[in-house]
Amino acid sequence: MAFPQGFLDELIARNDIVDVVGSYVQLTRKGSNLFGLCPFHSEKTGSFSVSPDKQIYYCFGCKKGGGVINFIMDEENLSFPEAVQFLAKRAGIEVPEEEGSRDASRKRARLLDLNRDAARFYHQILKSPRGQPVRDYLARRQIHWNTAVNFGMGASLDEWDILMNAMLKKGYTKAEMLDAGLIVQNRNGGLYDKFRNRLMLPVIDTRGDVVAFGSRVLDNSEPKYMNSAETPVYSKRRVLYGLNLAKKSKRPNILLCEGNLDIVTLHQAGFDNAVASMGTALTVEQTRLLSRFTKELVLCYDNDNAGKIATERALQILNNSEFTVKVLQLPKRRTPEGEYVKQDADDFIKNQGPDAFERLLSGSENGIDFRMAQIAGKYDLTSDEARIAYCEDASQLLAALPNAVEREVYTVRAAETAKISVDAMKLEVRRALKKRVSQEKKAELRKDLNPAAQLQPKEHALRYDNVRSARAEEGLLRLLLLDDTLFPEKPPLTEEQFSSPLLGRVFFELWHLREEGRPITLSSLAGVLSQEEMSHITAVCQQPESLANSKQALHDYISLVQDEFDKRTGRNLDPLLAATQKYQKNKDTLGTGGKQHG
Helix, strand or coil: CCCCHHHHHHHHHHCCHHHHHHCCCCCEEECCEEEECCCCCCCCCCCEEEECCCCEEEECCCCCEECHHHHHHHHHCCCHHHHHHHHHHHHCCCCCCCHHHHHHHHHHHHHHHHHHHHHHHHHHHHHCHHHHHHHHHHHHCCCCHHHHHHCCCEEECCCCCHHHHHHHHCCCCHHHHHHCCCEEECCCCCEEECCCCEEEEEEECCCCCEEEEEEEECCCCCCCEEECCCECCECHHHCEECHHHHCCCCCCCEEEECCHHHHHHHHHCCCCCEEEECCCCCCHHHHHHHCCCCCEEEECCCCCHHHHHHHHHHHHHHCCCCCEEEECCCCCEECCCCCEECCCHHHHHHHHCHHHHHHHHHCCEEHHHHHHHHHHCCCCCCCHHHHHHHHHHHHHHHHCCCCHHHHHHHHHHHHHHHCCCHHHHHHHHHHHHHHHHHHHHHHHHHHHCCHHHHHCCCCCCCCCCCHHHHHHHHHHHHHHHHCHHHCCCCCCCCHHHCCCHHHHHHHHHHHHHHHCCCCCCHHHHCCCCCHHHHHHHHHHHHCCCCCCCHHHHHHHHHHHHHHHHHHHHCCCCCHHHHHHHHHHHHHHHHCCCCCCCC
16 A cells, blocks of 8 residues: 555654564674564574664564564564554554545454444343343353353344344445345355344453454253454454453463363353464464463363364474463363263363362463473383383484483483383484484575575575575675765666565665655565565665675676566677587587487
């Protein structure tokens, strides 16, 4: 979306990247740049760099980069126009009336207003006589009325179009309700409410906006749970149910569970730090969101096989992150018939009470303890063959631990579990560690042997067809950003002469800024480049470029690009060399079976 250039320049100038990023990431100065833990991936050692001079950020780990607008787009999951609106509000700048951006912003605002009004409608039904069946269900679940109000719960009736008609009266269109996922269309084109005869659970983000809905039937019919589909205002990978409340908790950690009603019960019992993912396993995006509010997570998934798998996946995502991770394993419940069955947090609180849950929470084990126990549980350690297999399996996990002291402690415990000598277990771990290091070195060597891969960010591999020319083209970009006065009045090359279309496009976008007398910065290209392209160009600009011999460097870069262009197009080719190449080409085409003449 196009915005007036002067407005964008002021927006960027009024939103210093250090101030903006610093409100999300704790930054520490190292030389001319600032560093911190990357908000876009889990890490323990800060590889996220912010340059006050260039007004750009770049992560040497996940390879994301760009200017202040790109940062807000990624961090807040916003489109370019929405990020501009966000920063304008932050800086107290009025956004010019621009049709495209106004339309996108208006659509998002309308959908959020629609969701809010739908949540209010459902809540009014819950309070009315028609909501009695849902209130009875809440009573059976031992959910207090104050808790229901705190979570904004509501009721949907067993009617086909009551919500649709109510929202039409408020001025919303059927198209908007379809976009919000509140109504659905059948094969014949008919429209009806998606949620009917259900307990409604609004999904509220950390800004307080209703972005979606969860729901549960009142009986045992299927589907038991029904959630909103993804919409322009809702991505389940980026939202956690209950975090709008949990972020205010005074507890030192956040408790991650599976179900929405688990969260409701836990909050009611005093565990107001509980959240749940939305019908999916923990995602990297959700860990980034959690990192704003805590550095300690407690995983409390169901104690069935699916819950154990979910716990293992979460631990893998959180491995080597800045989080301290613990695992709370809920014991199975014994039925009157003597059977042991799974129970979730909701069951445990109701059967054992909050104090018992508090004791479990206080004694929750760390992630390594959990994973070691899971490995031990796979083997009958009275068998020699099983003990050998256990040692091999455990050594793989221990070799992946980055902390040597932690590795030593758990190696001793593994030896005790397997009933073997500590020295023997240490030997197994050393072998596994050596193998792991060797595999990592081989992987790095394969990358080093690929010249193009050296130039490209790992996760943003925009390939170069002509690496030699591309190196020079990158140098031209860096020089233009460092000191545009080095360049003549007219561009020294045409866009056609650039071997990389992206580098050529960026060079001339920056050149246009120069001609217009605007600041020549990468931040100004946020609306022109994709996120992947911006990350790639930011990586290019992270490479060193000296101004000590800048005039000679400029001349060399231009000459090299021109020479490579001439080679590609066959210009200025020596006549004898051209004849030789033509002969060789004909020879290759016709074959070499004929007589050779001396």
